[in-house]
Amino acid sequence: MRTLEALERDYPFIDAAFRGFCSSIGIFSVEDFLLYDRHVLEDRMERAPERFKQGLLELYSVAENYHRPWVNGLDLLKDVEQNKFLISTGCEGIDTLLQGGFRIGQLTELVGPPSSGKTQVCLKTASHVAKEYPSIVIYVDTSNSFSPKRIVEFLTQSSKPAKTEVKRTVEQVLRSIVCHSIFDIFSLLDMLHQLKNQLKSQIHFHVKMLIIDSLSSLIAPILGGGAGNGHTIMITVGYLLKELAYEHNISVVFTNHTVAGEAGTSKPALGEHWKSVPHVRILFSKSHSPKGGCISLLKHTYLATGKVPEFRIP
Amino acid sequence: MEVSSLPISASQRGKLISSGYTSISSLASVSADRLAQDLKISGNEALEILKIASRRLHKGETEASGCLGTRGGRTAWDMLHDEESSLCISTSCSELDGVLGGGIRCKEVTEIGGEPGIGKTQLGIQLAVNVQIPAEYGGIGGKAIYIDTEGSFMVERVSQMAEACAEDLIQYSNMLLKDNGSCQVKKQSRAFLDNIFHFRVCSYTEQIALVNHLEHFISEHKDVKIVIVDSITFQFRDDFDDMARRTRLLSTISLKLMKLAEKFNLAVVLLNQVTTKYCEGSFQFTLALGDSWAHACTNRIILYWNGKERCAYLDKSPHLPSASAAYAVTGRGIRSLRSNCKRVRLM
Numbered sequence: 001m002r003t004l005e006a007l008e009r010d011y012p013f014i015d016a017a018f019r020g021f022c023s024s025i026g027i028f029s030v031e032d033f034l035l036y037d038r039h040v041l042e043d044r045m046e047r048a049p050e051r052f053k054q055g056l057l058e059l060y061s062v063a064e065n066y067h068r069p070w071v072n073g074l075d076l077l078k079d080v081e082q083n084k085f086l087i088s089t090g091c092e093g094i095d096t097l098l099q100g101g102f103r104i105g106q107l108t109e110l111v112g113p114p115s116s117g118k119t120q121v122c123l124k125t126a127s128h129v130a131k132e133y134p135s136i137v138i139y140v141d142t143s144n145s146f147s148p149k150r151i152v153e154f155l156t157q158s159s160k161p162a163k164t165e166v167k168r169t170v171e172q173v174l175r176s177i178v179c180h181s182i183f184d185i186f187s188l189l190d191m192l193h194q195l196k197n198q199l200k201s202q203i204h205f206h207v208k209m210l211i212i213d214s215l216s217s218l219i220a221p222i223l224g225g226g227a228g229n230g231h232t233i234m235i236t237v238g239y240l241l242k243e244l245a246y247e248h249n250i251s252v253v254f255t256n257h258t259v260a261g262e263a264g265t266s267k268p269a270l271g272e273h274w275k276s277v278p279h280v281r282i283l284f285s286k287s288h289s290p291k292g293g294c295i296s297l298l299k300h301t302y303l304a305t306g307k308v309p310e311f312r313i314p
Numbered sequence: 315m316e317v318s319s320l321p322i323s324a325s326q327r328g329k330l331i332s333s334g335y336t337s338i339s340s341l342a343s344v345s346a347d348r349l350a351q352d353l354k355i356s357g358n359e360a361l362e363i364l365k366i367a368s369r370r371l372h373k374g375e376t377e378a379s380g381c382l383g384t385r386g387g388r389t390a391w392d393m394l395h396d397e398e399s400s401l402c403i404s405t406s407c408s409e410l411d412g413v414l415g416g417g418i419r420c421k422e423v424t425e426i427g428g429e430p431g432i433g434k435t436q437l438g439i440q441l442a443v444n445v446q447i448p449a450e451y452g453g454i455g456g457k458a459i460y461i462d463t464e465g466s467f468m469v470e471r472v473s474q475m476a477e478a479c480a481e482d483l484i485q486y487s488n489m490l491l492k493d494n495g496s497c498q499v500k501k502q503s504r505a506f507l508d509n510i511f512h513f514r515v516c517s518y519t520e521q522i523a524l525v526n527h528l529e530h531f532i533s534e535h536k537d538v539k540i541v542i543v544d545s546i547t548f549q550f551r552d553d554f555d556d557m558a559r560r561t562r563l564l565s566t567i568s569l570k571l572m573k574l575a576e577k578f579n580l581a582v583v584l585l586n587q588v589t590t591k592y593c594e595g596s597f598q599f600t601l602a603l604g605d606s607w608a609h610a611c612t613n614r615i616i617l618y619w620n621g622k623e624r625c626a627y628l629d630k631s632p633h634l635p636s637a638s639a640a641y642a643v644t645g646r647g648i649r650s651l652r653s654n655c656k657r658v659r660l661m
Contacts, residue, residue: 028334114608115630123632138387142569144422144576144612145632148394153633174391183573186321190370191386217609220565224558229318229327236319257609269606 004029011058018055021048030066033059083249087208090128090158091121093295094282099303102251104208106301107241107277111256111268112284116293118255119145121284122213125253127154130173135206138195139179140188142217146179185218185233192240199248210244212254216269223270231273238277254278268298275299317341320366329353330363341367401454403445403540403581405437406479407650409639413628414615420454420539420581423571423610425546426626427586427601428617433624433643434585435466437617438542440648441583442510443475445540451483456539456580457509459528463521463548467512476506478646511538518549518563525567532578541574545585547602561606568610584611623651 004022007014007030025044027033045053071079086100095101102108102125110118122139123146130137139146155170182188198205219237222230245252256274261267268274268281281298297305316337317330333352335341341349341364350360402417411417418424418441428434442460447453460467480503511531515521532538546567554560575582589602601608601616608614614630620640627638640651 029336029340031336113605115614115636119632139390142572143610144572146390146393147633148390148397150633151390152394171391174394175389177390178387179390179393180387181576183569183576186319189319193370214609217565217569220606221562221569223562225562229324232318236316257606259605266605 007058007062011055011062013051013055013058015055018052021052030059030062034063034066087129087251088132089121089125090154091124094121097282097295097297098280098300102209102253103280104249104251105246106279107238107245107252107254108280108282109254109256109268109278110282110284111258111298112293113258113266113286116284116286118284119143119213120150122211122253122255123147123150124154126177126209126211127151127173128158129209130176131155131169133208135176135208137177137209137211138207139177140191140210140212141179141181142183142212142214144181145213146181148174151177182218185222185237188212188218189233189237189240192237192244196240196244196248199244207248207250210241210250210252212252214255214257216256219270234270234274235277238274242277317367320363320370322363322366326353326355326359326363329355338367338370342371400579403441403454404447404452405641406440406444406648407639407641409650410626410641410648413626413634413637413639414613415631415634418540418581418583419613420579421575422612423568423575423582423584424613424615425584425586425601425611426615426617427588429588429599429619432617432619433641433648434617435464435544436471436643437648438544438583438585439467439472439475441540442542443472443479443506443647445581446506446509447479447483451486454539456537457511457535459511459513459531459538459541461513461515461521461524461541461543463515463543464545465514466544467514469507472510473503473507474645475647476503479506482646511535515549518553521549522563522567525570528574529570529577532574532580536578538578538580540581540583541571542583543585545587547587550603551587557604561604564603564607565610568607572610572612 004014004019004027008016008019022028022033025036025041027036041056045056084103084105086098086103088095088101089098110121112118126137126139151174152170155173180191182191195207195210199207215237219230219234222233224230241252241254244250257269258266259269268283278299280300283296283298285294285296297303299305317335318327320327320338322330330336330341330353335344335349335352344352344364346357346360346364349355349364350357353360400420402411402415402419404411404417405414426434426437438460442458445454445456445458448455513524515524528541532541550560550564571582571584574580587602588599590597591600599618601614608630611630612632613628616627616629618625618627623640624642625638625640628634628636642649642651
């Protein structure tokens with residue numbers, strides 16, 4: 001939101017005198033103006049000169065630019081069918097659980113104890129999506145676990161055609177997965193802003209999937225403590241991811257770890273405030289049997305929670 | 315308030331918001347002098363704030379950088395070549411090396427935990443010696459940093475292991491390079507000791523300070539290829555009332571070590587202790603420092619007793635299946651269990 005001074009160039013009625021009047025009642029920026037009680041403001045304007053009333057009208061028009069346009073249900077449905085479809089993950093268990101896969105435009109969280117398969121699912125999804133769709137997959141790696149060799153293994157397991165064809169596809173697929181090694185939350189914010197601006201301006205830059213492994217290890221150092229800023233930054237990241245996903249038709253997948261809850265159970269990390277941020281939450285559980293672990297739905301926008309199919313990483 | 319997502323101090327943030335600079339774009343057009351005047355801070359501080367804000371904004375400026383845009387990222391294809399040619403540090407036990415895919419890998423943080431007396435410090439010292447094996451013998455030829463928080467680093471043991479390693483190297487060169495009369499550089503055990511940098515740490519604040527300093531130290535000693543912390547747990551176990559604070563400190567340390575491993579292409583080995591956990595009706599040994607710490611490393615190896623044998627189990631790895639291997643702690647260091655005969659490790 002801009003300060004009122006910055007608006008003077010485009011809106012001549014918002015001049016120094018008007019701004020002086022506004023600062024006397026506590027309005028320094030458009031944001032303050034929006035928060036100010038409208039009736040009180042209009043009362044004050046009654047006694048003000050005509051010129052100020054023009055300035056007020058101009059402020060209203062500026063504020064109009066800030067809200068998103070109205071969309072009706074039919075347009076939303078068309079948008080969902082064309083742009084926000086389901087992407088298969090390449091893992092049968094998850095595709096069955098989610099009745100299709102990860103949805104574009106939504107945030108999916110994979111949560112579970114250590115060594116339960118979260119990174120493997122991220123790598124498998126990256127390889128599958130890069131192979132099936134002609135677009136870029138962005139992989140943010142915070143624990144140096146991104147393994148191109150493992151991705152090649154996944155690709156060679158699932159493809160059937162002749163060997164030379166496989167090799168060419170492998171190179172193309174690997175060239176469309178971009179990996180960022182990020183070790184603190186501010187670098188992540190910088191990178192996401194950069195991505196947002198690139199997506200707005202470059203026409204041929206298509207990203208279908210953004211995978212962050214793991215988001216919780218970046219947020220854990222700032223959460224809690226006296227500074228009090230941790231929650232703000234956590235929610236800022238959440239909303240930035242949501243905006244990226246919705247505006248630019250990306251499916252965002254990230255991992256979270258578990259912490260000890262009451263009575264020996266474990267619960268997802270990052271607390272109560274984070275619970276409302278992801279659209280879909282999948283809980284992985286560790287299993288020592290050769291059949292693999294279980295996964296279940298903790299939260300979904302329209303499916304019933306609690307299903308538990310069996311799940312194995314090849 | 316967008317400015318709250320900038321890495322600035324709380325007081326600076328408070329001053330920015332109360333003077334009306336709530337968004338990052340509002341900082342784009344203001345000069346440093348004006349900002350210093352409005353916030354009542356020094357000119358240098360204002361310059362710093364503007365630099366941080368411009369980094370956020372300029373990173374948002376577009377550039378025609380080709381179809382794979384995002385600055386700072388590398389494609390998986392480029393990383394594949396790096397991964398295939400990355401070197402491993404052998405543990406001197408061939409079965410354990412097999413489970414680890416060749417040995418301890420560079421660019422990754424490996425956590426090794428186990429009961430007291432299982433051989434963690436021995437393994438740490440063995441790695442500090444083995445990282446120095448020259449490239450002609452299949453090693454990396456690097457130096458080691460050993461951060462000792464418990465005081466269990468025994469120089470006599472290091473020189474014992476170093477001598478055994480030097481003897482093995484000579485035997486190897488004699489066996490395989492029989493016709494080569496001129497002998498290779500004879501590594502003496504003293505040379506091994508010269509290349510291990512030992513830091514003794516006595517409190518958790520010293521530990522944190524040392525981890526912060528490591529980046530500067532390693533940029534001056536570029537041939538350091540392994541950092542061993544023995545153990546990461548000791549200073550954090552008692553004297554902590556605020557568990558949340560401990561989690562925050564530990565996650566910050568682990569991220570810094572990850573960054574070091576990636577930036578300087580070295581291996582980081584963290585030795586951990588065990589604690590008991592009540593799980594499914596019985597008490598079990600698990601690695602200390604809790605669940606949040608378990609996610610902080612790339613690989614995890616758990617050392618345990620199997621009857622009278624020492625075994626190592628690879629619990630977590632991004633590209634290797636879980637497996638276990640037996641090893642032994644001998645007078646010469648860590649060796650395979652089956653080597654009653656003096657078998658030279660083939661590389």
